[in-house]
Amino acid sequence: xxxxxxxxxxxxxxxxxxxxxxxxxxxxxxxxxxxxxxxxxxxxxxxxxxxxxxxxxxxxxxxxxxxxxxxxxxxxxxxxxxxxxxxxxxxxxxxxxxxxxxxxxxxxxxxxxxxxxxxxxxxxxxxxxxxxxxxxxxxxxxxxxxxxxxxxxxxxxxxxxxxxxxxxxxxxxxxxxxxxxxxxxxxxxxxxxxxxxxxxxxxxxxxxxxxxxxxxxxxxxxxxxxxxxxxxxxxxxxxxxxxxxxxxxxxxxxxxxxxxxxxxxxxxxxxxxxxxxxxx
Amino acid sequence: xxxxxxxxxxxxxxxxxxxxxxxxxxxxxxxxxxxxxxxxxxxxxxxxxxxxxxxxxxxxxxxxxxxxxxxxxxxxxxxxxxxxxxxxxxxxxxxxxxxxxxxxxxxxxxxxxxxxxxxxxxxxxxxxxxxxxxxxxxxxxxxxxxxxxxxxxxxxxxxxxxxxxxxxxxxxxxxxxxxxxxxxxxxxxxxxxxxxxxxxxxxxxxxxxxxxxxxxxxxxxxxxxxxxxxxxxxxxxxxxxxxxxxxxxxxxxxxxxxxxxxxxxxxxxxxxxxxxxxxx
Numbered sequence: 001x002x003x004x005x006x007x008x009x010x011x012x013x014x015x016x017x018x019x020x021x022x023x024x025x026x027x028x029x030x031x032x033x034x035x036x037x038x039x040x041x042x043x044x045x046x047x048x049x050x051x052x053x054x055x056x057x058x059x060x061x062x063x064x065x066x067x068x069x070x071x072x073x074x075x076x077x078x079x080x081x082x083x084x085x086x087x088x089x090x091x092x093x094x095x096x097x098x099x100x101x102x103x104x105x106x107x108x109x110x111x112x113x114x115x116x117x118x119x120x121x122x123x124x125x126x127x128x129x130x131x132x133x134x135x136x137x138x139x140x141x142x143x144x145x146x147x148x149x150x151x152x153x154x155x156x157x158x159x160x161x162x163x164x165x166x167x168x169x170x171x172x173x174x175x176x177x178x179x180x181x182x183x184x185x186x187x188x189x190x191x192x193x194x195x196x197x198x199x200x201x202x203x204x205x206x207x208x209x210x211x212x213x214x215x216x217x218x219x220x221x222x223x224x225x226x227x228x229x230x231x232x233x234x235x236x237x238x239x240x241x242x243x244x245x246x247x248x249x250x251x252x253x254x255x256x257x258x259x260x261x262x263x264x265x266x267x268x269x270x271x272x273x274x275x276x277x278x279x280x
Numbered sequence: 281x282x283x284x285x286x287x288x289x290x291x292x293x294x295x296x297x298x299x300x301x302x303x304x305x306x307x308x309x310x311x312x313x314x315x316x317x318x319x320x321x322x323x324x325x326x327x328x329x330x331x332x333x334x335x336x337x338x339x340x341x342x343x344x345x346x347x348x349x350x351x352x353x354x355x356x357x358x359x360x361x362x363x364x365x366x367x368x369x370x371x372x373x374x375x376x377x378x379x380x381x382x383x384x385x386x387x388x389x390x391x392x393x394x395x396x397x398x399x400x401x402x403x404x405x406x407x408x409x410x411x412x413x414x415x416x417x418x419x420x421x422x423x424x425x426x427x428x429x430x431x432x433x434x435x436x437x438x439x440x441x442x443x444x445x446x447x448x449x450x451x452x453x454x455x456x457x458x459x460x461x462x463x464x465x466x467x468x469x470x471x472x473x474x475x476x477x478x479x480x481x482x483x484x485x486x487x488x489x490x491x492x493x494x495x496x497x498x499x500x501x502x503x504x505x506x507x508x509x510x511x512x513x514x515x516x517x518x519x520x521x522x523x524x525x526x527x528x529x530x531x532x533x534x535x536x537x538x539x540x541x542x543x544x545x546x547x548x549x550x551x552x553x554x555x556x557x558x559x560x
Binding site for chain 1: 302304340342343345346347348349351352353356374376377378379380381382383384386387389390394395403404405406407408409410411425428429430431432433434435436437439440441442453456459460463500
C-alpha cells in the first residue's frame with residue numbers, strides 16, 4: 001500500500017485509528033478457548049466488527065511467538081484474513097526488529113514476503129545498516145522507534161547527545177530521539193520511514209514535527225497508557241493527518257463476555273467519532 | 281544453566297566458542313534440500329560435529345522466521361535437539377527483542393518457556409521496563425546490545441551523551457554504549473545480564489571492562505566480519521574468561537559440499553585450539 005492510498009483511506013473512513021491485536025489467551029472470552037484456534041477466531045471477530053472504523057491493524061508479534069508454533073499459525077491466518085477480505089487496511093507487524101544487515105534482511109523477508117505485511121516496526125540502536133534492508137522494499141514501510149510511550153523511554157531516548165561524525169557533528173547537541181530522527185532522514189529510501197512516537201509524550205510532538213514534518217507517526221499509548229488523543233492531534237497532525245493512533249487493550253478487551261466484538265466495535269466507534277470531529 | 285556452570289564448561293572444554301546457527305537455504309549443501317527439514321538436518325549435523333569444541337550455540341532467530349512456519353518448526357527441533365542431547369551447552373536465542381513491559385514479558389515467555397533457551401539477546405533503546413521482564417527469569421540470562429560489530433554502531437552507540445536524570449545526571453558525559461552499560465547495572469536482577477560487544481571494536485574492550493568487569497560478553501564479528509580473537513582476549517578477558525566468541529559463517533559454511541560437517545569441525549577445532557593456547 002502506498003502512503004497516498006493510506007491517506008485516501010483516512011479521508012474515506014474519517015478515521016486514523018489502528019487497532020492493536022495483542023491477543024492474550026488469559027484475557028479473551030473463555031468460550032473461545034474451546035475452538036481449534038482461539039487467537040485467530042478472536043481476531044477474526046474483532047476485525048469483522050471494526051474494519052470500517054479503522055485504517056490499520058497491528059498484530060503485536062510477541063503475543064503470537066509466546067504461543068510457539070500455534071501462535072505463528074494464528075498470526076499467518078490473521079494477516080491472510082485481513083489481506084484477503086480487507087485489502088484496503090494498512091497492516092503493521094509490531095516486531096521492533098533490528099540486527100546486522102544480512103540478519104535484518106531475513107526479518108524483512110519474514111514480514112514483507114512470507115507474511116505480506118505492509119509495514120514492520122524496527123529499533124534504531126544498531127544504526128543505518130540495520131534498518132536499510134527493510135527500507136530496500138520499495139512498496140513497504142518501515143516504522144522506526146523514536147520516542148516510545150513507556151517509562152523506560154527516559155533512560156536513553158531523552159539523553160542529550162553531541163554528534164560525533166558527519167551530519168551529526170555539525171548539528172550540535174540534541175536529545176537522542178531527535179538525533180535518531182535526523183540521522184534516519186539521510187538513509188537510502190528514507191521516504192519509506194514512519195516513526196513510533198508515544199502519546200504519553202504529547203508535548204514532544206511539536207519538536208518532532210520540526211524534524212519530520214511530512215512523515216506518518218504511529219502513536220501508541222492513547223487509552224490504557226494514559227495519552228490524550230486531542231493533545232496528540234493538536235501538536236502532531238499535519239496536512240495529510242500524518243498520524244496513526246493505536247489502541248489495543250481499550251478496544252479488544254472492552255468485554256470478555258460473548259459480546260466482546262460488539263463492545264470492541266462500540267469502543268472503536270467512540271474513537272472514530274472523536275477522530276471525525278477532529279478532522280472536521 | 282548458571283553462570284558458574286558455563287564457566288566450568290569453558291574450563292572443561294578449553295573453549296569459549298559459540299557457534300552461530302544462521303542457516304540460509306541458499307548456502308547449505310544442495311543435497312540437504314531434498315530432506316523434509318533441511319534446516320534442522322543441517323543444524324543437527326553441525327551440532328554433532330562440533331559440540332565438544334564449543335560451549336554455546338546461537339540460533340539467529342531471523343533466519344528461522346524468514347521461512348515462516350517451517351522455520352519455526354526447524355527452530356523448535358534444533359533447540360530441543362540441543363537440550364536433549366547436549367544439556368551442558370549454553371543456548372542463546374539471538375533475537376534482539378525489546379518492547380514495553382507486557383510485550384517483553386511475552387517475548388521472554390516465548391524464548392525462555394516455550395522454546396527453553398538459556399538466554400536471549402535484547403535491545404536497550406526502550407530502557408529499563410523493556411528489559412526487566414527478561415531479567416525476571418531468575419535461572420535465565422539476558423544478553424543486551426552494548427556496542428555492536430556493524431558499521432551502523434557508530435550512528436548512535438558512540439554518540440557522546442550527557443545524563444539527564446538520576447544516576448546518569450551525576451555521572452557526566454560519556455558515549456551512549458557506556459551509559460547503557462552503567463544504567464543497566466541499576467536494574468532489578470542485573471546480575472543476569474550479559475552484553476553484546478563486537479570484536480571489530482577490540483580497542484573498546486578495556487573501557488568496557490572498567491564498567492562491567494565481571495559480566496560475560498558475547499562477541500560477534502570474529503572471522504567473517506574481520507575481528508581478531510587475540511586482540512579481543514587481550515583487552516576483554518577476565519578471571520573467569522568472561523567471553524563467548526561467536527563464529528557463524530566461517531564455521532557452518534566452511535564447505536557447501538557433502539563434507540560440510542567435517543569442514544565445520546575443522547574450523548571449530550582451529551578456533552578451539554587458538555582459545556586453548558590463550559587459556560594456557
